[in-house]
Amino acid sequence: MTWSELSLGPGTWVLSVLAGAVLGMDSVSWPQAMISRPIISATVGGLLMGNPAAGMLVGVVLELYSMRHPPFGAARYPDTGPAGLVAGASFAATGGQAVGALLVAIVIGWALGWLGSVTIYVRRRLNETIVSPAEELAADPALLEQRHRVAIWLDALRGGVLVAAFLVPSVLVVTLAVGSGPSELGRFAIAALVLGLAASAGAAARSSAFGVRGWPLLLVGAGVALLLILGGLA
Amino acid sequence: MKPLRSDQLAAWSRTFAVQGSWNYRTMVGTGIAYAMLPLLRRIYAGDPVQLRKAVERNMGPFNGHPYLCAMAVSALGRLEMDEVEPATMEKFRTALRGPLGTVGDRAVWGQWRPICIHVAVLAYFLGLGPVWSALLFLGLYNVGHLGVRTWAYVVGWEAGLGVGKLLKRSWLETWSGRLWPFNIALLGAVAMLLARSLVEGAGVSLNGTALVGMGVIAGLIAFRFPRQGGRVAGLLLAASPVLWLLGALLG
Numbered sequence: 001m002t003w004s005e006l007s008l009g010p011g012t013w014v015l016s017v018l019a020g021a022v023l024g025m026d027s028v029s030w031p032q033a034m035i036s037r038p039i040i041s042a043t044v045g046g047l048l049m050g051n052p053a054a055g056m057l058v059g060v061v062l063e064l065y066s067m068r069h070p071p072f073g074a075a076r077y078p079d080t081g082p083a084g085l086v087a088g089a090s091f092a093a094t095g096g097q098a099v100g101a102l103l104v105a106i107v108i109g110w111a112l113g114w115l116g117s118v119t120i121y122v123r124r125r126l127n128e129t130i131v132s133p134a135e136e137l138a139a140d141p142a143l144l145e146q147r148h149r150v151a152i153w154l155d156a157l158r159g160g161v162l163v164a165a166f167l168v169p170s171v172l173v174v175t176l177a178v179g180s181g182p183s184e185l186g187r188f189a190i191a192a193l194v195l196g197l198a199a200s201a202g203a204a205a206r207s208s209a210f211g212v213r214g215w216p217l218l219l220v221g222a223g224v225a226l227l228l229i230l231g232g233l234a
Numbered sequence: 235m236k237p238l239r240s241d242q243l244a245a246w247s248r249t250f251a252v253q254g255s256w257n258y259r260t261m262v263g264t265g266i267a268y269a270m271l272p273l274l275r276r277i278y279a280g281d282p283v284q285l286r287k288a289v290e291r292n293m294g295p296f297n298g299h300p301y302l303c304a305m306a307v308s309a310l311g312r313l314e315m316d317e318v319e320p321a322t323m324e325k326f327r328t329a330l331r332g333p334l335g336t337v338g339d340r341a342v343w344g345q346w347r348p349i350c351i352h353v354a355v356l357a358y359f360l361g362l363g364p365v366w367s368a369l370l371f372l373g374l375y376n377v378g379h380l381g382v383r384t385w386a387y388v389v390g391w392e393a394g395l396g397v398g399k400l401l402k403r404s405w406l407e408t409w410s411g412r413l414w415p416f417n418i419a420l421l422g423a424v425a426m427l428l429a430r431s432l433v434e435g436a437g438v439s440l441n442g443t444a445l446v447g448m449g450v451i452a453g454l455i456a457f458r459f460p461r462q463g464g465r466v467a468g469l470l471l472a473a474s475p476v477l478w479l480l481g482a483l484l485g
Contacts, residue, residue, distance in 0.1 A: 205422070
């Protein structure tokens with residue numbers, strides 16, 4: 001693949017940054033409609049590059065990985081909105097076919113998700129200053145509204161900046177992996193990814209289960225899927 | 235003065251932004267006051283001193299599931315309208331924090347969201363296009379999202395101080411208990427279909443039976459030891475592109 005074949009132009013970049021801002025806001029600030037989930041954000045990334053299916057594939061893998069980090073209480077979890085968009089767009093921009101590129105895009109998405117979680121932490125610290133002092137805001141409710149909205153816009157800015165900073169480098173890195181064809185070690189790479197997904201699914205299932213019981217249900221689901229595959233239905 | 239329907243609608247719509255200024259000092263406290271403002275402005279119309287006091291007491295530390303915070307917003311608004319003692323309101327706020335977080339986390343983050351994701355991913359693997367699958371998730375999930383948010387707001391306003399009892403025996407708790415078996419079975423199916431899709435697209439020859447067997451063992455061990463299983467999953471994820479690129483470089 002040559003640089004001129006990439007589907008990432010200036011217009012697409014701007015659209016991606018704007019989408020990143022909206023996705024960045026969604027997970028915490030507004031409106032929590034879950035457009036920030038990887039299956040949406042990565043599909044949006046793919047769609048912007050003209051290949052939503054490539055984005056969706058990245059999104060499903062990231063989804064299975066991020067599912068074991070539910071935002072219970074004060075738990076840390078990956079910020080999957082901008083990260084999913086960057087990963088999905090990177091894979092789609094490079095053709096959405098090469099497995100090496102898929103693997104690199106997924107890892108970039110995962111790493112960027114955790115970087116995003118650090119930026120959320122920083123923003124929350126910043127919010128302490130934005131909504132202080134309490135007495136001043138209570139005396140002027142309009143000021144309270146204004147500061148609250150500023151905090152929301154900052155979250156949008158955070159998401160946009162993440163996409164702006166990482167989209168092009170991510171596409172370039174993923175492009176480097178496009179030409180890497182299957183090899184003997186490639187078998188181990190795919191096996192590692194599949195086993196990692198299985199382990200992640202097991203851990204994610206436990207966070208939804210009421211206690212340790214319920215493990216046979218994982219097998220039932222996998223068995224039904226296996227039957228669908230063998231029957232040619234999936 | 236009793237809030238108008240338009241005030242209620244404005245407060246409800248502001249609950250979507252209740253976590254907008256989340257911080258480690260007051261958590262969602264400022265967001266609660268922000269969402270309550272349309273109600274407070276009507277209740278204390280023409281009395282800026284009482285309005286200031288009401289805003290100040292509702293800006294204090296608070297936390298809860300963001301959708302169920304709608305219940306706190308309307309219930310606290312109701313207490314303000316009913317001129318309940320500030321000390322009682324403070325006790326009520328404190329008592330409400332735990333249940334709003336626990337019930338919401340278990341029902342929405344623990345069950346409803348994963349189930350909607352699994353259904354959409356299954357639909358994708360069964361042939362629905364990527365955009366339609368994504369829209370299916372958004373549509374399905376947000377029916378539940380809007381339903382819970384609206385229910386929480388309405389119940390909070392109607393029950394006032396009684397929401398704590400209502401929450402303990404609410405349909406959300408019942409449904410969490412009923413949904414989790416489906417959730418886990420769907421997750422097993424999604425993992426299997428995704429693994430098949432990755433193996434087929436990779437263009438490498440793998441012993442399918444051995445891989446399925448090892449995957450089942452890895453999944454079950456991770457279910458029993460989720461923390462360690464999660465770490466292993468992360469390591470395997472990081473290792474896979476490294477192995478692939480190494481293989482390409484070496485030959």
